[in-house]
Amino acid sequence: MEPGTEPNLSLNSARRPRPQPTPFAAAEVRAAWLSPAQLLGLVLSAPERLGANVESGSGLFGLASVMLFAGSVFAVPYGLVHGLDAWWRIIALYVGSTLICLPSLHVFTSYLGVALRPTQVAVLALTIPSVAALFTFGFAPILGFLRATMDPNSDLVDWRQTSTALLSLALLAGVLQMIRCLVAAESLNARRRLYGVLVVWLVAFGHVLLRMGRLLEL
Helix, strand or coil: CCCCCCCCHHHHHHHCCCCCCCCCCHHHHHHHCCCHHHHHHHHHHCHHHHHHHHHHCCCHHHHHHHHHHHHHHCCHHHHHHHCHHHCCHHHHHHHHHHHHHHHHHHHHHHHCCCCCCHHHHHHHHHHHHHHHHHHHHHHHHHHHHHHHHCCCCCCCCCHHHHHHHHHHHHHHHHHHHHHHHHHHCHHHHCCHHHHHHHHHHHHHHHHHHHHHHHHCCC
């Protein structure tokens, strides 16, 4: 370096390795059962930490249980907007479709030599219904208001059409969260074949979910 010149701090800082995300500890996963705020943070706010759990293989059974719980319980209010007897339909739509397609994801990854344990596959897949259910929990008051105030004889858009759009948006959020978790898991992110598997699986999953939605009249 020539006298009087200053080092390029921006370049030096850019070369520093990014800090590795910390996996969720067992105590944090247990706390999610008791604290809605902790559950929201676990499922929604830190995909890089979820990815670290998937990558390290730590605490996966607990995470899968919490995500299955979130995907079931938080979907109920949106279902109730459709009717008291429809409380279970959003659970069947998201969780049911995921569970139907879960074995195929494990088979696809194994066939292509992407060595993932069943719990790793389960946590990745369950990000979809858990995130989608939390989004529908936030959308439920909106849909309830629209159902109460919309007149099918005068309004151009029926509340059921709005519901379909909101359900699609919630699903998209779940799929994007799964991708964010995968990107954060660096060792898995390097396995390009896994992305090909996920593309094929998401097509099959989308077909099953669309069929499920029609059967449930959603």
